[in-house]
Amino acid sequence: MIDRRTLIGGLAAVAATPALAHGRAEIWTFDNLKRIGGRDVRVEGAPRVIRSPLGRAVAFDGVRDVLFVDAHPLAGAARFTFEALFRPDGGAFEQRWFHLESGGEGTDPTAKTGSRMLFEIRVEGGEWHLDTFVLGPGYRQPLIVPEKRFPVGRWYHVAQSYDGSIYRAYVNGALQAEAPLAFTPQAPGRASIGMRMNRVSPFRGAVRQAAFAREALAPGRFVLPIPR
Template identity: 60%
Template sequence: MHEAAAPLATIWRFDDLRRIGGAPVRVEGDPQIVRTDAGPAVRFDGADDALFIESHPLAGARQFTVEAVFRPDGGEFAQRWLHLAEQTADAPEGAYPPVPPSGPRMLFEIRVVGTSWYLDAFTTGPGYNKALIVPEKTFPVGRWYHVAQVYDGRTYRSYVDGVLQAEADIAFQPQGAGYASLGTRINRRDYFNGAVLSARFTAAALTPDQFTRELPAQ
């Protein structure tokens, strides 16, 4: 009896900011590639550093897993550091990326309180709108973490280091092709202070034992 093949994933690494995951990138501000013992990461200053990527790697997916390895370094209360957005006809004229900031999207944010943070995983589209956020579940800033959000066709879940944070049933609908931002909201608000090592996007619902395990040394 053969084991089922692992689902295909799109992996974003940050050793060349001209293209990520094969997609063109627009760089704003001065994000820096830094070295870790797990490979290169990209460092954002929390002021104006951002990457805009011509890809929504989960477009068309009915189930999904978004994973990332990141290090929050404190700063402002609300910080959006990964934003996937569908391109729709109502994008502001002349805007780049050409997506509406309030259209179908999925994202990771953090909330910083003193020297701690907590996770905000969010997705919205026609017929669904859900934030998975638990202010009581906090973690120290200045350390590397693995975070994930997963949708299995019924239940939407968020994780930090493989530990469930929150879950809710939603009527998710696949999102269309679009763009992504890293280090900020896609309309350039709520900039991120910290670093991102990698992101992995899978059009299937993974379980925590299938998550990537590549945290740099703390």
């Protein structure tokens, strides 16, 4: 028979666990400025909660707005899928808007070491193209195709994945680029949303959700919906 105190403790632990989907995917919903993915948020600047066709989202001004969360949701993952729903609104050419970091920049703004995963965009006029990036011991791999451009001011699904041998990047379920990668799991760390961890390359636009799976998902199995 299960002891009542053990049962209550187990239920409390389940309640404290971030939302899961597809068994092993953690979902962060950016509908407030206090807690994201069950974790406290540190705010700099003045990001705003807005309404969107996809639900509430957080908007960033492209100058000083950023959120910091003390978690790297893909730490320890040997395979992964990192998804996000976002709306780029133009602005500066280089914008590094979702940064997962293990060591390095989070503690020393001048550091060039540490493991990281990033979603970035490059903006030219009224268009943008995706740049994903992973860095760690023995590997450094961007995926960027400047010819594959999209209009700003719309909502998009972006994803990057690793299946044990190939690193891939997607926009709205369409493959953008891929490359072989000798990836190794990253250590626990932190996240910044709205600019890079060392407070450069700010993002102008909005973020609705992110999802983190510990397996390589094909587009038909992505956790977050693709905007239509």
